[in-house]
Amino acid sequence: MSQTSSDILQVRVEALASLCSSLAAALSEAGFTGSQLNEIFSNHVRGECVQCGIQISGDDMGRIAMAGEAVELPNPKLGRLRQGYCARNGCDSFYYRVHLGDYVNLDWAKIREKADSLRGAAQADAAKAPGAETSAVRKRILMRVGAGVVVVAILLIWRHWIYYGYVPLLQRPHKYTIDPASAGHGPAR
Numbered sequence: 001m002s003q004t005s006s007d008i009l010q011v012r013v014e015a016l017a018s019l020c021s022s023l024a025a026a027l028s029e030a031g032f033t034g035s036q037l038n039e040i041f042s043n044h045v046r047g048e049c050v051q052c053g054i055q056i057s058g059d060d061m062g063r064i065a066m067a068g069e070a071v072e073l074p075n076p077k078l079g080r081l082r083q084g085y086c087a088r089n090g091c092d093s094f095y096y097r098v099h100l101g102d103y104v105n106l107d108w109a110k111i112r113e114k115a116d117s118l119r120g121a122a123q124a125d126a127a128k129a130p131g132a133e134t135s136a137v138r139k140r141i142l143m144r145v146g147a148g149v150v151v152v153a154i155l156l157i158w159r160h161w162i163y164y165g166y167v168p169l170l171q172r173p174h175k176y177t178i179d180p181a182s183a184g185h186g187p188a189r
């Protein structure tokens with residue numbers, strides 16, 4: 001079996017999990033069952049570091065995709081992958097080659113196209129993403145976007161607090177302004 005360019009793709013390490021989720025969503029939308037998905041990811045999908053050549057299974061990618069941000073991964077190799085680093089401690093590569101192997105009735109070119117559109121739809125407009133299968137992918141992307149917004153909000157509040165000495169919405173501004181009634185040179189009554 002020879003692999004064509006449509007069966008190999010190069011992605012950044014931090015994109016492995018979302019790639020895996022969107023491929024899984026596209027496969028299930030195309031009618032593949034859960035056990036077929038397991039078999040495909042266990043035996044027909046693998047990743048390989050472009051720099052050091054270390055290999056990871058499709059299952060490994062699935063585990064990173066399934067584990068939320070807060071979940072402690074038991075395997076330090078998976079922990080590094082989730083953080084966007086190569087699985088090999090000390091390798092500074094940011095890219096992995098993902099090999100998509102042959103499987104009965106599976107047209108990877110079509111699945112990839114579908115996966116790309118699912119990801120695009122989820123990113124562009126949550127309401128337009130069709131089907132329940134995509135909701136996990138959509139939710140994950142939205143959660144990431146949401147987390148980013150929260151971080152930005154915290155930074156803005158922090159900066160506001162540093163500059164102005166109070167937290168907007170939670171505290172009333174300190175009264176630095178002079179009350180005209182006590183200033184003595186207000187308008188005569």
Ligand SMILES: [Zn+2]
Binds near residue numbers: 054086091092093
């Ligand atoms: Zn590496």
